[in-house]
Amino acid sequence: MNHTSSIEVQHVSKRYIDDPAVAPALDDVSVSIRHNEFFTLLGPSGCGKTTLLRSIAGFEQVSSGSIHIGGHRVDELPPYKRRVNTVFQNYALFPHMSVTENIAFGLEMQGLERSAIPARVKEMLALVQMEHLARRRPAELSGGQQQRVALARALAPKPDVLLLDEPLSALDLKLRKEMQVELKRVQQEAGITFIFVTHDQEEALALSDRIAVxxxxxxxxxxxxxxxxxxxxxxxxxxxxxxxxxLPGNLRRCAQNGGLFQPEGMPVEIPCNPATALESGAVQLAFRPERSKLVEPSQPHHLQGVVETVLYVGTATLYQCRLSNNATVMLRENNEGSASARTVGSSVAVHLPPHACLLMEA
Known part of the structure; x- marks a missing residue:
């Protein structure tokens, strides 16, 4: 076991139904999560991310494998004996208590000396910047403010690990982005491990030190x-x-420039830099919309096509183009204050720099 890690999950599986024909919720999952790391479990609904989080918390019992926190095995311990706390989608604040009383409640249940509780509550209020709202009750707070109180209450007992199960999902988009900044600040200032569950890719990229997909x-x-x-x-x-x-196609290795990719049904070859593991033959070429560029048609080593859709999204314009082999691709160009010269029906070529080309098995 790696003793520099905050959490070690080793070959964990979780079955709700003891039937080999039914896929497990967790299938031989192993991961090491470092001290003071913002670690995100990312994936679509039903992928197992919340089950893994609940298994670490102790709300789910694993079918096999082991979980260690701070060097101690915990998978057979109840939740209250694990030095973790959880912030859920539903903040579960006590409506009859003030902000101060909500934060203090967990400390009282933990058995902290009453004389030490006010100082710890004050510290948490400062951490989440809620000192001026200490006497308010949850109904008098906005969604973002309630989220901060839930965060402060979970951090007050000084857990080794804080688990966050999509805590921003109930917020509107603008507030959600503001709270992302706050959440990252709080994690850095608190100096403990955060394990964050989300299905939002942008959120995961913005917040995380590392991501498990x-x-x-x-x-x-x-x-x-x-x-x-x-x-x-x-x-x-x-x-x-x-x-x-x-784009499906074929790779032909070339000593001079790494390789040439020929899209299926097109006469053009695209210079690329293939991964060493891929041999010549059928592959998939992948490229991000913002890494490609629309240029004038009929240029060599470019994909030829026609603009089918133009979508203005403020900072950028999205173009859906139909290539000469009938495949469609999406491209993104940053806006620079002037209207796009490309319109629906325009003939264009797509330039793909070699570094923008990702090659994968077909």
């Missing part, structure tokens, strides 16, 4: 936000994180 009860890839976005190791990861285009 999950699907069907398994972890497909663990990495920094940059690694997950720039170098996805699975088609699912590439597709789930941000927008991306896929």
């Amino acid at each position: 999950m699907s069907s009860g398994r972890i497909l890839q663990i990495g920094t936000p940059n690694e997950i976005y720039e170098r996805p190791q699975h088609r699912f990861v590439a597709h789930f994180i941000g927008d991306i285009n896929f």
Whole structure:
């Protein structure tokens, strides 16, 4: 076991139905989460991320495998004997108590000396910047303010790990983005491990030190936000994180420039830098909409097509183009204050720099 880690999950599986024909909720999951790390479990509904979080908390008993927190095995311990706290989607604040009383409640249940509680509550109010609202009750607070109180209450007993189960999902978009900044600040100032569950890719990229992308009860890839976005190791990861285009075709290795990719049904070849593990033959070329560029048609080593849809989204314009082999791709160009010269029906070429091309198994 790695004693520098805050949490070690080793070969954990969870079955709700003891039937080999039914897929497990968690399927041989192993992960090490570091001290003071903001670690995110990311994936679609039903992928197992909340089950893994609840297993760490002790709300679910694992079917096999082990969980260690701070070097101690905890998978057979009840939740109250694990030095973790959880912030849920529903903040579960006591409506009849003030902000101060809500934060103090957990400390009282923990048995902290009464004389020490006011100072700890004051510290938590300062951490979440709620000193001026200390006497208010939950009904008098906004959603973002309630979220801060729930966070302060969970942090007050000084857990080794804070588990967060989509705590921002009930907030509107603008407030959610503001609270992302606050959540990251609180984690850095509190100096403890946060394990965050979300299905929001942008949220995961913005907040995380590392991300585990999950699907069907398994972890497909663990990495920094940059690694997950720039170098996805699975088609699912590439597709789930941000927008991306896929083109089937064939790779031909070339000693001079790494390789040439020929899209299915097109005579053009695209210079690329293939991963060493891929051999010549059928592959998938993937590229992000913002990494490609629309240029004038009929240029060599470019994809030829026609603009089908133009979507203005403020900071950028999105173009859906139909290529000459009938495949469609999406491209994104940043707006610079002037109207786009490209209109529906325009003939264009798509330029793909070699560094923008991700090649994956077909």
